[in-house]
Amino acid sequence: MALATTPPGPSSYIAFSKAYRDDPLGAFGQAWKTYGDSIRFKALPGVDVYFVVHPDAAAHVLNSHGQAYRKAASVHQPLSLLLGNGILISEGESWLRQRRLMNPAFHRQSIVKLASVMTRFAQEQADRWERYPTGSTIDVAEEMQQLTLEIVGEALFSTGLEAQLDSFSIAFRRAAEFINDRINAPFKLPMWVPTKPHRQFTENRDRLQQIALHLIQLRRHQQNSPLDLLSMLMAAQDADTGAQMSDSELLDEVMTLLIAGHETVSVTLSWAFHLLGNHPEVLQRLQDELETVLKGNPPSGEDYMQLPYTRTVVEETLRLYPPVWGLSRETIEADEIQGYSIAPKSFVIVGTYFTHRHPEFWTAPEQFNPERFTEAEALKRHKFAYYPFGGGPRICIGNQFALMEATLILATLVQRFHLEPTSAQPVEIDPTFTLRPKNGLSMRLVRR
Numbered sequence: 001m002a003l004a005t006t007p008p009g010p011s012s013y014i015a016f017s018k019a020y021r022d023d024p025l026g027a028f029g030q031a032w033k034t035y036g037d038s039i040r041f042k043a044l045p046g047v048d049v050y051f052v053v054h055p056d057a058a059a060h061v062l063n064s065h066g067q068a069y070r071k072a073a074s075v076h077q078p079l080s081l082l083l084g085n086g087i088l089i090s091e092g093e094s095w096l097r098q099r100r101l102m103n104p105a106f107h108r109q110s111i112v113k114l115a116s117v118m119t120r121f122a123q124e125q126a127d128r129w130e131r132y133p134t135g136s137t138i139d140v141a142e143e144m145q146q147l148t149l150e151i152v153g154e155a156l157f158s159t160g161l162e163a164q165l166d167s168f169s170i171a172f173r174r175a176a177e178f179i180n181d182r183i184n185a186p187f188k189l190p191m192w193v194p195t196k197p198h199r200q201f202t203e204n205r206d207r208l209q210q211i212a213l214h215l216i217q218l219r220r221h222q223q224n225s226p227l228d229l230l231s232m233l234m235a236a237q238d239a240d241t242g243a244q245m246s247d248s249e250l251l252d253e254v255m256t257l258l259i260a261g262h263e264t265v266s267v268t269l270s271w272a273f274h275l276l277g278n279h280p281e282v283l284q285r286l287q288d289e290l291e292t293v294l295k296g297n298p299p300s301g302e303d304y305m306q307l308p309y310t311r312t313v314v315e316e317t318l319r320l321y322p323p324v325w326g327l328s329r330e331t332i333e334a335d336e337i338q339g340y341s342i343a344p345k346s347f348v349i350v351g352t353y354f355t356h357r358h359p360e361f362w363t364a365p366e367q368f369n370p371e372r373f374t375e376a377e378a379l380k381r382h383k384f385a386y387y388p389f390g391g392g393p394r395i396c397i398g399n400q401f402a403l404m405e406a407t408l409i410l411a412t413l414v415q416r417f418h419l420e421p422t423s424a425q426p427v428e429i430d431p432t433f434t435l436r437p438k439n440g441l442s443m444r445l446v447r448r
């Protein structure tokens with residue numbers, strides 16, 4: 001048997017990390033071009049970072065050999081400042097218990113019931129836009145963030161978040177910036193050191209948690225509670241012990257769902273509008289589908305399955321702009337990926353953004369072409385050529401929720417409005433926290 005070797009990579013990590021700080025996607029993209037699908041960076045003495053792009057490697061790390069990996073502490077410790085030990089962060093038995101408790105709330109039957117929440121809020125958004133003078137310039141990224149936060153808030157609590165929406169949104173954005181900086185900082189001061197950013201982060205985190213905890217406590221005292229995600233989480237019982245979640249466990253899960261459940265969908269929608277604004281032929285097909293299927297009526301939950309082209313637009317957007325552009329893991333034990341040896345306690349990044357543009361698996365990968373996502377085309381593909389929701393046991397629990405929400409919002413807004421680019425300049429990507437358009441996304445709102 002041939003001995004496993006070490007993947008190639010740059011000799012100077014300092015040069016790479018400087019390029020990474022200036023332009024993370026550009027730095028990884030350049031390294032991918034130079035060294036191929038598996039790269040090793042010597043980060044610090046004794047600490048290696050491996051970057052893998054091939055779908056086989058993604059399948060290996062996320063699925064078939066997932067037991068040799070755990071979520072990377074350097075990313076998840078900063079995240080846990082906000083999400084505690086919620087399902088996104090936890091590991092092992094405790095994660096399995098949380099996942100089992102939460103799974104029923106995300107089954108298709110449960111999600112379908114939320115379709116009316118999604119369409120109602122999307123219609124309200126369209127009504128708000130109706131009041132703007134046609135031709136107004138709007139920040140689509142900002143508008144989608146508010147809308148998706150409203151929807152996940154309603155799905156969780158049925159009511160209650162509206163009044164606090166702005167406060168939540170601002171505190172979240174600031175807290176997310178702090179976490180992103182902390183993830184990328186080579187040295188992290190302990191949080192008890194009273195620096196200004198630490199104090200500000202704590203204030204923002206406390207504001208977010210107070211809002212969520214208040215809604216949980218209100219529900220504890222409510223009779224005839226509505227059938228929403230929060231009641232499902234509160235009613236969920238551990239199969240072995242019959243135990244239910246405490247307020248602090250609920251708080252971590254609620255924070256996780258509010259945050260994981262709005263930011264990702266909001267950036268997907270922003271990119272979808274950006275792509276549609278620059279691809280009139282795709283927009284035309286989408287409008288044709290909406291006209292044929294909806295016949296001028298507003299979309300309802302039942303229409304979701306009848307809008308296959310709209311959904312492929314969402315899927316293709318998630319290919320080109322996966323909100324979670326890379327997945328980071330740590331090796332628990334030594335491993336071998338595609339013939340390369342991976343040292344124990346190394347950091348492995350699975351490069352979703354790059355796999356989604358891998359020329360061996362996608363024809364004309366840079367082109368926006370929703371046709372790739374017809375059932376027949378999808379069946380022909382490597383299962384891990386496309387994984388915007390991750391894969392294996394830790395796959396996104398909200399993937400059905402997200403696809404339904406993005407499809408229904410897109411259908412509702414495209415039926416009534418056309419969003420035009422305000423500039424011929426390409427929109428820059430800001431890969432902090434999630435893959436967002438840099439400095440928002442300014443577009444011209446035209447009534448149809």
Ligand code: HEM
Nearest residue numbers: 087088260261264265323324388389390394396397398402
């Ligand atoms: C387009 C939208 C979305 C994208 C691209 C996305 C992406 C992802 C990815 C890549 C992961 C796996 C992270 C990893 O393996 O390290 C994940 C996990 C997760 N997502 Fe999503 N997500 C989306 C929407 C949602 C929504 C709407 C919710 C909830 C309402 C949600 C809740 C979660 C949770 C709770 C986890 C952790 C699951 C676990 O570890 O068991 N996500 N998401």
